[in-house]
Amino acid sequence: MKNVIVGQSGGPTAAINASLAGVFETARALGLGTVYGMRHGIEGLLKGQVIDLSAQLHDSMDVELLKRTPSSFLGSCRFKLPAPGTDDAVYTALFHKLEALEIGYFIYIGGNDSMDTVSKLADFFSEDPEAPMLIGLPKTIDNDLAGTDHTPGYGSAAKYLAVTMDELIQDTAIYAVPSVTIVEVMGRHAGWLTLAAALPKMLGGMKPDIIALPEVTFDEDIFIKNVEKKLKTTQNIVVAVSEGIRDERGQYIGSDAKSGAVDIFGHAYLSGVGKYLERLVGIRIGCKVRSIELNLMQRCAAHLGSLADIEESFQIGEQGVNAAVNGETGKMLAVRRLSDHPYQMECDVI
Amino acid sequence: MKNVIVGQSGGPTAAINASLAGVFETARALGLGTVYGMRHGIEGLLKGQVIDLSAQLHDSMDVELLKRTPSSFLGSCRFKLPAPGTDDAVYTALFHKLEALEIGYFIYIGGNDSMDTVSKLADFFSEDPEAPMLIGLPKTIDNDLAGTDHTPGYGSAAKYLAVTMDELIQDTAIYAVPSVTIVEVMGRHAGWLTLAAALPKMLGGMKPDIIALPEVTFDEDIFIKNVEKKLKTTQNIVVAVSEGIRDERGQYIGSDAKSGAVDIFGHAYLSGVGKYLERLVGIRIGCKVRSIELNLMQRCAAHLGSLADIEESFQIGEQGVNAAVNGETGKMLAVRRLSDHPYQMECDVI
Numbered sequence: 001m002k003n004v005i006v007g008q009s010g011g012p013t014a015a016i017n018a019s020l021a022g023v024f025e026t027a028r029a030l031g032l033g034t035v036y037g038m039r040h041g042i043e044g045l046l047k048g049q050v051i052d053l054s055a056q057l058h059d060s061m062d063v064e065l066l067k068r069t070p071s072s073f074l075g076s077c078r079f080k081l082p083a084p085g086t087d088d089a090v091y092t093a094l095f096h097k098l099e100a101l102e103i104g105y106f107i108y109i110g111g112n113d114s115m116d117t118v119s120k121l122a123d124f125f126s127e128d129p130e131a132p133m134l135i136g137l138p139k140t141i142d143n144d145l146a147g148t149d150h151t152p153g154y155g156s157a158a159k160y161l162a163v164t165m166d167e168l169i170q171d172t173a174i175y176a177v178p179s180v181t182i183v184e185v186m187g188r189h190a191g192w193l194t195l196a197a198a199l200p201k202m203l204g205g206m207k208p209d210i211i212a213l214p215e216v217t218f219d220e221d222i223f224i225k226n227v228e229k230k231l232k233t234t235q236n237i238v239v240a241v242s243e244g245i246r247d248e249r250g251q252y253i254g255s256d257a258k259s260g261a262v263d264i265f266g267h268a269y270l271s272g273v274g275k276y277l278e279r280l281v282g283i284r285i286g287c288k289v290r291s292i293e294l295n296l297m298q299r300c301a302a303h304l305g306s307l308a309d310i311e312e313s314f315q316i317g318e319q320g321v322n323a324a325v326n327g328e329t330g331k332m333l334a335v336r337r338l339s340d341h342p343y344q345m346e347c348d349v350i
Numbered sequence: 351m352k353n354v355i356v357g358q359s360g361g362p363t364a365a366i367n368a369s370l371a372g373v374f375e376t377a378r379a380l381g382l383g384t385v386y387g388m389r390h391g392i393e394g395l396l397k398g399q400v401i402d403l404s405a406q407l408h409d410s411m412d413v414e415l416l417k418r419t420p421s422s423f424l425g426s427c428r429f430k431l432p433a434p435g436t437d438d439a440v441y442t443a444l445f446h447k448l449e450a451l452e453i454g455y456f457i458y459i460g461g462n463d464s465m466d467t468v469s470k471l472a473d474f475f476s477e478d479p480e481a482p483m484l485i486g487l488p489k490t491i492d493n494d495l496a497g498t499d500h501t502p503g504y505g506s507a508a509k510y511l512a513v514t515m516d517e518l519i520q521d522t523a524i525y526a527v528p529s530v531t532i533v534e535v536m537g538r539h540a541g542w543l544t545l546a547a548a549l550p551k552m553l554g555g556m557k558p559d560i561i562a563l564p565e566v567t568f569d570e571d572i573f574i575k576n577v578e579k580k581l582k583t584t585q586n587i588v589v590a591v592s593e594g595i596r597d598e599r600g601q602y603i604g605s606d607a608k609s610g611a612v613d614i615f616g617h618a619y620l621s622g623v624g625k626y627l628e629r630l631v632g633i634r635i636g637c638k639v640r641s642i643e644l645n646l647m648q649r650c651a652a653h654l655g656s657l658a659d660i661e662e663s664f665q666i667g668e669q670g671v672n673a674a675v676n677g678e679t680g681k682m683l684a685v686r687r688l689s690d691h692p693y694q695m696e697c698d699v700i
Contacts, residue, residue, distance in 0.1 A: 012524055040526040071520035078525075163653050170421035171650035174362055175428075176390040181646075292645045296531075300521035303513050304653065 002104020007038035009110035013153025022317020041077035070302035111140035122330025133324035144190035148334035155309030158196035184274030197240035214244035352454020357388035359460035363503025372667020393427035420652035461490035472680025483674035494540035498684035505659030508546035534624030547590035564594035669697040
């Protein structure tokens with residue numbers, strides 16, 4: 001009887017635990033062995049921090065509650081595996097941990113970096129017939145994974161953006177003095193979440209006056225001219241801006257003022273493009289200006305979770321276990337859209 | 351037939367439009383004259399910016415939607431009347447505007463500064479038998495008005511705080527590295543809203559590890575010691591802090607770093623106590639630290655509006671018109687709590 005191990009990695013979402021619930025329920029339904037959870041992803045696994053999920057999830061109500069709980073139930077990590085061939089010690093250590101637990105199915109829920117982990121493990125284990133089946137389940141509020149129509153977690157975050165932006169636009173319009181409000185949204189390389197700020201417009205509401213995405217080069221002079229032009233006809237301007245906007249040299253806006261610090265994955269450590277643009281508008285235009293950072297709320301607002309997102313995330317977990325049991329390995333689950341009206345999808349293994 | 355005029359002033363809430371809806375509905379039901387709205391409070395009234403509310407609210411569905419719309423529908427202002435006796439020109443100008451519109455009932459919805467406006471107008475008009483009845487309706491997310499059990503608007507903001515804090519605590523607990531998260535909450539002189547961060551605990555959830563209120567002198571050394579002590583037993587610390595915390599000299603924490611700017615009411619212009627404490631923890635402790643400002647979201651999150659709050663705000667509007675028609679003037683409506691279980695209240699005129 002082969003056991004299952006499941007982990008979560010990277011930033012959490014409001015829907016990531018639904019995939020975990022899907023893995024647990026399906027492994028139980030298929031009569032697989034113990035379903036282990038890694039605390040803090042593979043970093044915790046290396047330290048032996050592993051729990052038996054059945055000790056946490058006693059009945060179907062527990063599983064339902066887990067589906068609706070934001071953040072990563074198992075904890076997360078940002079642990080980068082060394083490039084294959086450079087340092088085998090970590091891989092060997094992981095192999096021994098998995099062997100000791102008699103793991104047949106290894107499921108890892110995360111974003112780009114987590115899929116990188118699954119891919120590297122699959123490469124390392126490719127010659128080993130005893131290695132567990134390795135499956136990645138996508139999640140990210142950034143919606144920036146290739147090969148899938150969209151990523152679980154994005155829908156709930158987009159719903160938060162839409163609702164919150166609609167309320168913020170109402171709030172910023174109250175005073176009879178010209179003002180600029182800059183709302184900073186997560187998204188290092190992808191503007192999907194920032195674009196969701198325009199969703200209220202599709203339902204008869206309003207949208208931000210200016211939207212700045214990382215996919216489009218940001219020019220400070222053009223931005224200031226745009227704001228000045230809009231202030232001639234609109235008293236209270238709202239700007240939605242991705243944290244990852246860059247200038248024509250590819251430099252993050254505002255990053256000159258920073259230390260050049262990078263995170264463990266070598267990504268520039270971003271904070272405060274909103275604050276930077278607030279100061280810029282203050283200096284160049286001189287009107288009332290404020291910046292708002294949607295911060296962790298945009299990824300953990302389970303109270304605005306999307307039911308479609310939660311159910312799809314659960315289904316991804318379900319199909320991930322099925323794929324592993326069917327002998328797939330080194331693969332990621334993906335969403336394929338079948339129709340828009342009504343919305344229908346199915347899962348691919350890619 | 352005497353007409354009614356109603357205005358909104360100060361910061362908005364998720365429930366302030368419910369009081370406006372209550373005023374409109376009741377004036378209509380009582381067969382009073384035209385119900386005018388001041389755009390941007392008395393500042394707009396002085397400029398003749400007045401609308402006929404019946405041109406905006408056509409049927410009961412419009413009124414229902416207004417009850418559930420965040421922000422101040424009529425716009426707001428922060429306009430301070432001169433001290434009585436120092437400059438009568440503004441009072442005289444207001445009197446002529448009200449006379450021209452044949453206003454018998456003047457209703458002003460707002461916080462401390464707005465009640466100050468009602469009080470000053472009442473003083474100025476006290477000798478004039480032709481003056482309109484002047485009634486103030488309380489609203490503020492700070493819950494800092496005297497004479498009322500609580501203020502409309504607080505309940506919805508408290509609900510936002512409770513839900514958001516619960517989700518943030520979940521989110522901050524995911525990484526296996528010590529961290530401090532500082533959440534900055536509105537409340538210049540009153541800690542009620544920051545205290546609402548502890549509400550999830552009453553429902554079996556969690557609460558912040560440290561709560562700092564403006565009513566309690568804040569000592570940076572004691573704070574750092576507390577954080578260090580808690581970090582010994584808890585990996586991820588969450589701190590809820592009111593924007594208005596002060597040191598033993600009465601200085602706002604972090605205000606030394608600022609320009610000393612004050613707003614039109616002479617209040618120190620606050621921003622960034624969260625950022626200040628973030629830097630302090632970074633320098634003194636050196637662990638991972640971030641700050642989160644709940645910013646405008648905490649006052650405009652109508653999607654988390656409290657039904658009790660909305661209904662009570664409506665009732666306050668209703669009873670405000672009744673009080674004016676009954677000849678009350680220079681008074682404020684207040685909530686008197688009759689019982690906790692079940693929660694029951696009635697309106698007083700004070």
